[in-house]
Amino acid sequence: MDGAAAAADEKKKHAYSLWGVPPKDVTIRLKKLIDGLRSEFGGPEFQPHVTVVGAVHLTEQDALSRFNSACEGLKPYAAAVDRVAQLPFELGCEFVINLPRQVVEASSHCGGHFGYKRSTRK
Secondary structure, three states: OOHHHHHHHHHOEEEEEEEEOOOHHHHHHHHHHHHHHHHHHOOOOOOOOEEEEEEEEEEHHHHHHHHHHHHOOOOOOOOOOOEEEEOOOOOOOEEEEOOOHHHHHHHHHHHHHHOOOOOOOO
16 A cells, blocks of 8 residues: 555544443353344344444544543443343344443543534434
């Protein structure tokens, strides 16, 4: 890749989101549960996670810089399942409702660093 192409590639924006991934033992348990539900009801395969910041369009360098900045002052937190809900559309996406104070604070902290604008949909 020549210098001009490399510079243009550095300025190209991609969609990034920030996920909280549970510890390995919890991930294994959740993956078994997800795989069982998917085999019974269908649906996509995905890694168990909590979305901390939804999709934002940034350059790779900007995303890395904002991620490193967001990590400063952020501490691990415990999360627990409150209830399970389903989106009313064709993907039938299952998700966990989980809004303890620490989860909301971590999302707000990181979202501020990424310039994330929350949806106002209800």
